Amino acid sequence: MGVLDAFGSLASSLLAGIVMLAFVILSLFVTVFVVDVAAAIAGLNPDDGFVVLGATILAGSAILAGGVGFARPEEQT
Numbered sequence: 001m002g003v004l005d006a007f008g009s010l011a012s013s014l015l016a017g018i019v020m021l022a023f024v025i026l027s028l029f030v031t032v033f034v035v036d037v038a039a040a041i042a043g044l045n046p047d048d049g050f051v052v053l054g055a056t057i058l059a060g061s062a063i064l065a066g067g068v069g070f071a072r073p074e075e076q077t
Helices: 002-041 048-071
Strands: none
Touching: 002 048
């Protein structure tokens, strides 16, 4: 059953990766909208490239901050 467990683990990892990519793309679109609206409220008119850059930095840092807690090794008792 070791081979079947390995394929199940591989399929699970691929599915999790696809779901995470979908959430990353969705969060980037939402963050672009938020940054664009915030710039409009502030009376700024930045280029589209700067709006996407700001949204990418915000979304990337949120994703990294959310995943840092999962990187800790398990404690041995």
